[in-house]
Amino acid sequence: MKRVFPILAVLTGVLLSYALYEALVVAPTEQTMGDVQRIFYYHVPSAWTAFILFFINFFASISYLIWRTTKADIVALVTAEVGVVFCTVVLVTGPIWARPVWGIWWTWDLRLTLTLVLWLIYVSYLVLRRFSSSGQTPLLAAVLAVFGALDVPLVYFSIWFFRTQHPQPVIGGGGSIDPRMLHVLLINWLAFSCFAALVCWSRYRLEVLRRKVDETLALEALLEPRSSQTRTSRTGTAG
Amino acid sequence: MSTVASLTRATLAKDLRLEWRSKDAINSMLFFSLLVVVIFSFSFDPTAEESRHIAGGLVWVAFLFAAVVALNQTWAREMRNQVLDAYRVSPAPPNALFLAKVIGNFIFVTVLQALMTPLFIVFYNLRALGPAYQLPIVAALGTWALVVNGTFFAAMSLRTRSREIMLPLLLFPISIPALLAMVEATGAILTGEFSARFWIVLLAAYDVVFTIASLFLFGFVLQAE
């Protein structure tokens, strides 16, 4: 296990560099927007990756509710955290793209707004995990994740209809896409997916180790009640 | 099923009776609502034309604040007297308790709205240019949306640190589609420029989805120790 990780990390690094090169140099320049459009190759794959991670979180949460396995709980925690990171990237690159193209920082673009709401829901999820006492954190978090997932289609439809009543600019260009651009987009998506997988794996191992240490320290405190040092072991989810 | 209904009714009656006798929560909340309306009126002082466009948003933000204050004390009485623990070990279905709390909160917030609305009408010279009969429907559906999720998240927040801030923190993001719908529907009815029908249907769908989800999952939350 330990030897595989550095190899995969290097491979992912190479893939990301190649994808970056493709995005900056190889991809054709867009007609109307110019070079700024290349943000697209980072903005869209990050959004897809975030959505996939949240999707996994949904299944992990349901799995936890049914079978109550620690593994499901840790997967849920990990995908939520890394998902929020990628969501943040989408929310930062979106306005940076919108500003030179449309002259405004924000627009109620469907994908961007959906990402914002997901970001809010999952940040509240992470806050709940940090603030609740460790006994029922996994259960409450799983329930909240289910609520969030149920909310998503409603959010989608509400924003969609809002946009038909109050027309707004569309970031990310609708309509058909040049096949060469699609190629670069997919390469970047592959690279970021590998990167996300590695980060998730690291976070997973960190969490497993964290919980083992917490358990051990708790046991130590139990067995040595007259120990002079005051050990405050953090709960597993706070990390 | 009949046990759920009778248990709900009994719990609801108890809550209403206790609240009516003490009146402490409702009095402070009434005054809070009045303050909110007045402060909003100072902050946003548009012409009659503009006010109809933004009134939807203003009114619902004010209602949201009032609702959060009401929701925060939903379970306070149960916590003080270990009622929740008693409930947990009893064979009574948890849904009955939840439903009673939601209906109680609904009545509570609706009373607050009934008192705040005339003030808003006065301060903003509001008059509905669209179908005014839809307004109570929007109010009822919207309030239920806030209250059903709010009561649920209030229960979830019980054993967290910073309980009072946890509730709005969890409630607001999930409520975004409902809030959008309430605001847009109210705006549509007041200005008469659009039909509010889509938003009303969306609110109804939201209410159905989350009422079922809350009833289904409340048992988990109650048992979480």
Added chain:
Amino acid sequence: MTYLYAAYVATWAIHITYLGTLLRRYARLRNEIAEFKGRIAEKN
């Protein structure tokens, strides 16, 4: 286009920040383990 570079730099800044927090948590864990092992060694 400065906006383009700003976007790419921002993306990696966010990712590197997160990875940084992971590294810091790993380091803290390793410290706790080392301390714990020290206490065990003391008792034996």
